[in-house]
Amino acid sequence: MATLQFREALGQAMAEEMTRDPKVFLMGEEVAQYDGAYKVSKGLLKTFGPERVLDTPISEAGFAGVGVGAAMAGLRPIVEMMTWNFGIQAFDQIVNHAAKMLYMSAGQFQIPIVFRGPNGAAHMLGAQHSQAYEAMLTNVPGLKVVSPATPYDAKGLLKAAIRDNNPVIFLESEMMYSYKGEVPDDEYVIPLGVGDIKRPGTDVTLIAWNKMLHLAMEAAEALSREGISCEVLDPRTLQPLDEELIFGSVRKTHRCVVVDESWGFGGVSAQIATRVQKVCFDDLDAPVGLVNSEFVLMPYAEQLEEAVLPSLAKVIKAVKETLYLGT
């Protein structure tokens, strides 16, 4: 076991897969000579050379489309979006082309591609650099969406994503790149679509992913001191969702709270709530609780940003609400 930063775990996953399969290559803005805007691709240019690690112009739609075309022709591209705020410029290529190609061609053209990059707010970056995109990207059949919260999961899931024969959206976070965690020395792959109980518990199922998982863990810890036992469930993959894991947990706890950095209109949290109320209707002792970012754009000033994002206090409040405990 080595202790790695999140960024290093991702870098290892890419390096291992590029070593294993010569069809895998990486492109994106600053990924080569600069080692990545967030140093995720550190060393890859040196190891694999400029044919397989390519700096692109600032042309998200263009190079996303190059990735999709290269995948049609048999390669397995990894395309880094410096952040998903810029990835929206490539939505036509991701949604209309990558997601639909296999289907339109009746199975002839697979698109084994990973679009990866940080998603959601970092710190004081303002409205155009802080959006969480899972609501949009999980809505599209043909795309898989992955959003890991630990270095261990990040490595295992990214390897699975690279080996997957479908377009996979991989949502990271600027704030987590320096998070550290244990990563086995031996090779491992975490299958897509399988969630993980990050903390077992009995009173409330607390579902969260990416940065929010850490907030949920913090809340669970704080609540345990008040005698409330949260089961913290990390779906890890958002599309497809590990519904069985979710339903199983809720059938046990009878209560569910979802913490989702995205805006609370539709999206993954609403999907989970909808499915849980449908499938576990008779199991639920309280409505499914949701904690999302406030339904406003992201302000720059620090204390405003804090007020907008999910917080420990908001999560604790939502959990207590499902327990009908005053706060």
Add this chain to the structure above:
Amino acid sequence: MATLQFREALGQAMAEEMTRDPKVFLMGEEVAQYDGAYKVSKGLLKTFGPERVLDTPISEAGFAGVGVGAAMAGLRPIVEMMTWNFGIQAFDQIVNHAAKMLYMSAGQFQIPIVFRGPNGAAHMLGAQHSQAYEAMLTNVPGLKVVSPATPYDAKGLLKAAIRDNNPVIFLESEMMYSYKGEVPDDEYVIPLGVGDIKRPGTDVTLIAWNKMLHLAMEAAEALSREGISCEVLDPRTLQPLDEELIFGSVRKTHRCVVVDESWGFGGVSAQIATRVQKVCFDDLDAPVGLVNSEFVLMPYAEQLEEAVLPSLAKVIKAVKETLYLGT
């Protein structure tokens, strides 16, 4: 009262608003000399001239951005997307620029703009021409989203959208442009954010908009013959949602089914289900039922397309399920 086609009602709304306010203008592909790909802007070029009715190149991102910039500078653009399948090319301008400008500038730059065009499937147009985009567009604060189902609503709501000082997404449908309905001769405006009970009932609240409203009405009629009384609720505006109308109806019927052409992962239907289970938890006698397009891309062949879209049979089945009636 005149009987108008849906397209004529929209055309009238634009003509009236352009007459009322010289700052309103229309641009888009084929909107001028061709009278619109679906003839929605018929006659506007002749009436208002080429300065106010402009054919654009096929540059969705570019002309959407021109609209946003013109709105910053004080005009009130109507931007036609030939369909929303192409509108996704302009998502960066719509989401990162139109929706966020007022907020980033702390209220200095209003963006009074309407992006309008048909949304969702028409008939046998295949995967790249059949997507329903409400899940993505309603997720973004700063945008309003409207989706009318009748000529009357279309006209009144489009006039309100043009007068609104925010970016408004206006979702139409190729299939409805020739639908006819009564439209008053006198001027009227329907405020955004106000839903409408299209058919009162007592047993189940059936929520639907755009094309799906007509399917819901058909289902309500069929079910009434079996003694089941559906209250058909058309939210008309999806963002913001008329939650009070929804909750009031569900509190009465204790049952709710949402028919949403969009894919059933997140989106407006999941938002409604989430809010209803939250607010009307103790009122509900059954889980909220959802009818969406199947979670597949859109196939071309007619009978495959039919199998994918919401249908009368699927709606009836969902309603009966909430009544615990076998089918």
Add this chain to the structure above:
Amino acid sequence: MGKSNIKSVTNPVTNPATNPKPSRDVTTPPKNAAGESTKSDIRASVYSKEALAALYEEMQLYRRFEERVLAAYQKGKFAGFCHLHIGQEALALGVQKTLLDTDHMISGYRSHTQAIGKGIAPEQVFAELFGKIDGCAMGKGGSMHMFSKEKRFYGGHGIVGGQTPLAAGIGFEIRYSKKAEVVVCYLGDGACSQGQFFEALNLVATWKLPVLYIIENNRYGMGTDYRRVTSVEKLAKRADAFAIESSEVDGMNVLNVIEHVQPIVDSMRTHPRPYLLEAMTYRYRGHSVSDPGLYRTKEEVAQYQSLDPISQLGDFMKKSHGYDDAQLKDIDRKAKARIDQAEAFADASPKPDVSLAFQHVYAD
């Protein structure tokens, strides 16, 4: 037009003596001293009687195919959008003749004939239009989405301009795998104002990818004269922004097209780099079968029809090799028979089972 270095490239492939191309039934005529395309007397000696007949037959096949498609649509045999290529056949055919089977092609939604040219059987294209299981996309794609991985036809795309970065990606794979192949990417005069296209041009130029972009300038994007929505008359100028080589070709004459494109393709094969070709052409029918095309005068349409690519080739065959009308008619008859067969095949092909709608969402 961007300056072209094509002529000065020494290319062994274009020298038939050292490297004959067995898979091709039409040979590129030798260049004259000035490097200009040869005049009709030289052509007569270069194109064999049989080669010309084959060209004529294939072009008629394209035409008859689209005519039959229109008739089938009007009879209600299928629905949806349907964009015909009638009038633009010389370009599809001429370009196809310069390619090897191993080359790649991608296009927009007006691509029935290009798909057939690239090797998809007319039967399969017809069946696709009819939404039948034997369609080249099992009835899931439709008119706008013809695909054949085997024939290296990458679609059939419905988003205007969306195919242009995909083509760059295919070119990227060629470079990555160090192969001597090229990609042809068709787009329209309307499509060439899409931002994606410019991003793609910059990428192929920077990375020297062997993509031949061909702007089919049929002068209209739907009802819009292209000069109303761009500021230049010559669309090949778009290449200048990136110092990409470019030129213009008369797309109504198949021999012109072959002679113009062959050296470009051959040179790209050995010296990988992009190229932008603007082909002047004209669509006879409306934008799609439901467009009456009222934005054009009858005279304008007639003027372009007087340059009809099939008639031009027929006239040349009469002059150069003494063909007569009856012989041409015979060839045409063969083409029609082929279409009869294709349509009958599509008629007979079963509709896909509804379960097919649930396949191909995700690959295993």
Add this chain to the structure above:
Amino acid sequence: MGKSNIKSVTNPVTNPATNPKPSRDVTTPPKNAAGESTKSDIRASVYSKEALAALYEEMQLYRRFEERVLAAYQKGKFAGFCHLHIGQEALALGVQKTLLDTDHMISGYRSHTQAIGKGIAPEQVFAELFGKIDGCAMGKGGSMHMFSKEKRFYGGHGIVGGQTPLAAGIGFEIRYSKKAEVVVCYLGDGACSQGQFFEALNLVATWKLPVLYIIENNRYGMGTDYRRVTSVEKLAKRADAFAIESSEVDGMNVLNVIEHVQPIVDSMRTHPRPYLLEAMTYRYRGHSVSDPGLYRTKEEVAQYQSLDPISQLGDFMKKSHGYDDAQLKDIDRKAKARIDQAEAFADASPKPDVSLAFQHVYAD
């Protein structure tokens, strides 16, 4: 470079005799016979001592402002991204001097100095950086998003290239309302490969909108030498695709910039049309304050610093009007004092109440 018709345009505004511009403290020097910019002896007679001092003070203000911003960042007084304009001041200042208050400006995220130039008080820019209520966007925008509707500064945008169609929209309004105004839109060498920019270029060219696009070619987009991600050396060539007039200017010399840009702006005002200017410049610091800039050699940075815009102007002032170092230092001191005041103002400004986060989502 695209051919420019600018010189041949008769423009009353550029003739100071018939139409003096009271709002400007720098006058455009007359052209010599060949229409070339004048040499330093002519300049000496054209720019008054006071005018030069004002220029020098404003440029120092830009420089000192950014230096102080860096120091404040390093002290932890604010966070987020922060992109400094140090080294590129001559362009911001020179262009600003050619504009009227009624003209419009829009830019990217490296725009503190441009915002100040356009009239936003340094106090407000500083307060915005500190996330304070007196910021020009009440602390909701931040470093990348300076706005002032009153001063016609349209932002401060964080999406590379996203501002380019917005500029076209502002130009559209000018045409729509038949006003004699122009829009200046800044973008970077990296931004000019964005598809949106090309779509915008086509639109402004087709509709003849008075937008002056200025590519600030500081040779790097983050860590990427621009020549690695595009195929041409001269970015102004992007104009050629649309037959837009274009030229290149040395962006390190403020007098060069003024003299080059003034006739362009004046001519656009009376004969509305777009223009693309590539300005050669250099950023001394990293891409943002957190970038150590290891992709450049010390020698390279030193070479450009030897062309420092402030020193260049100072040297000229010494030669032309006998300024000495002490006098220049005095001016600098004034600039610094202004910055002290601005920072103190920002320090004192209150933090916005949390309720502000919930305002401005929708307009009434």
